[in-house]
Each structure stands twice: as C-alpha cells, then as structure tokens.
Amino acid sequence: MKVRVSVQLKPGILDPQGKAVEQGLHGFGFEVDHVRIGRLIDMDVPGTDPAEVKAKALAMCEKLLVNPVMEKASIEVL
C-alpha cells in the first residue's frame, strides 16, 4: 500500500528556512504567517490492512524517519 509520512519540525523549534520563505512571500505582498517547512516521504509498504501498514510506518518513524527531539510525523495510508 502507498504510505505518505509527513515530517514537520515540532512547534517551538525554530525553523529558519520557514522564516526565510515567509519573508520571501511577504516580499511579493502575500499576507502569510507561521510558514513551516517539512519533509514528505512516500513509499510502498507490503500489506493490505491499513492499520497494520500504518503500524509499520510508525515503527519506521521511531527507528529512523523522525528525530523526536525536533520533529513530529503524521502518517497517511493512501
């Protein structure tokens, strides 16, 4: 099954990239606030049970995909 893991910096963790993009958008006149930049990880995970596949993706997050000091993730089975 297709799985999408979205990794974001935790609230409160400074995101200088997001800040820079926000300022760039302000430069074009867009009204925008709290721009945060994250990472999307798409993958194929064997299995047919969404709950089971999601559990596997969660284990991957804990082992490698997410650094819990600074990041949090949300998992979507597509």
Add this chain to the structure above:
Amino acid sequence: MRVAVPVFPGSNCDHDALHACGTVMGWDTIPVWHQETHLPENTDLVFVPGGFSYGDYLRCGAIAALAPIMADVKRHADRGGLVLGVCNGFQILCEAQLLPGALLRNESLRFIHTDVHLRVERMDLPFTRAMKAGEVFQVPIAHAEGNFTLDPADLVDLEARGGVAFRYCAPTGEIGAAHVPNGAMNGIAGIVNLQGNVLGMMPHPERAVDPKLGPTGGLGVFRSLAEAFAKA
C-alpha cells in the same frame, strides 16, 4: 594509546583527525571503514570525524548512526571507552543516541566558517583535565547545522548535571547571545554524556594542533586525553 577513526562515505575531517592523533600526538591511530563490524582491539578512543556522511541525507548524521561500525562504537561507549565526536561526528553521536539533543540549521541559515572562542565548563573530564577552570581557547568552526537544540526540560537537566563541556564565549570568556555563532541554546558548543566518557562538539580542536599549520588552540583537548591515558 590507540585511536580508531571511523570513516563514512562523505567524511572529510577524517584526515584531520588522523593527523592530529597520529602525526602530532604520536598515537597509534587507525582509520576504520564504516562497514567494519568491530573496532581494532584495545581501542582507547574513538574519534568520530566531521564531514558530510552520506551527503547529510534525511538528517545530518542519521544514516551514519546506523552504519555497522556504530554498533561497536556503542559497545565501546557502554564499556566506558572514550568517544569524541566533532562536527558531523557530534551530529552522528546525537542521532545514535549516545548524546542527547539535536543539531539544527544555523539560525542564520548560512554555512559558517570562522574561529570561535570556547569556555571550558567542565575540567574533570578526560577531554579537558589538562585545562584550567574557565580557560578560554580558540578553535575553528565550519558547519551549517550546529544549532544545538533540546527540549526545554531536558536542557534544564543537562545544565543541572553539568553536561555542558564547552560554551561559545568572547575572547575574554564572557558568555551571551552575541558570542553564539549559530543560535545554539545556552551557547552550547560541546556536551558530555552522564558518565563523562562521550563528548560531542561542533568546533574542530583537531584543526588547531599543528604549529606548522596555524594556531594551536585545540591542543588542550589532546593534552588532556594524553594525560588521562598516562594515568589510566
């Protein structure tokens, strides 16, 4: 004294580490390819060098932390063996959970290469025992991700247990946000684990040890290690 220097694809300070430990200090210093599963026998110190291991993919140090050699580095640390991680080496030790915290992008978003001053916060470590209380030394930094970050509660714990080994400071030793090049919390440049045998730092002491190449502000760390081993 035997030093092992793990070498990952993308390491680029491994030869600085080999030069400082081998040529300058005269220690038996051995490069160890990341695919090896065991450190050389009787390794006293593991020097995890700087660079861009695995191209900094995913997060700096995240993939290197999973390399086969790191399992033995962990065993070495668990036995009380000394581990020094510099720059990317520090990031690898954090990702391997040998040290707490994480290194984020510099506040300025820029790669910074400059000389900095560090104040010694712990004088009782094998890495600092030849230094004096509050001693200030000058070493270079060269990194884009050196912004040390920790959960606020864990930061309080780290400070309370004396986990901070080095802090960025003015040449006079004064500390404060103005002297922190990368936005690191509390101006933290280097930390040690609870047992005091694993140290990670962003600045490069190994690049400031040879008078033929420039200033030698980093020698204090290596003299301390020499002293620690002479006594051991």
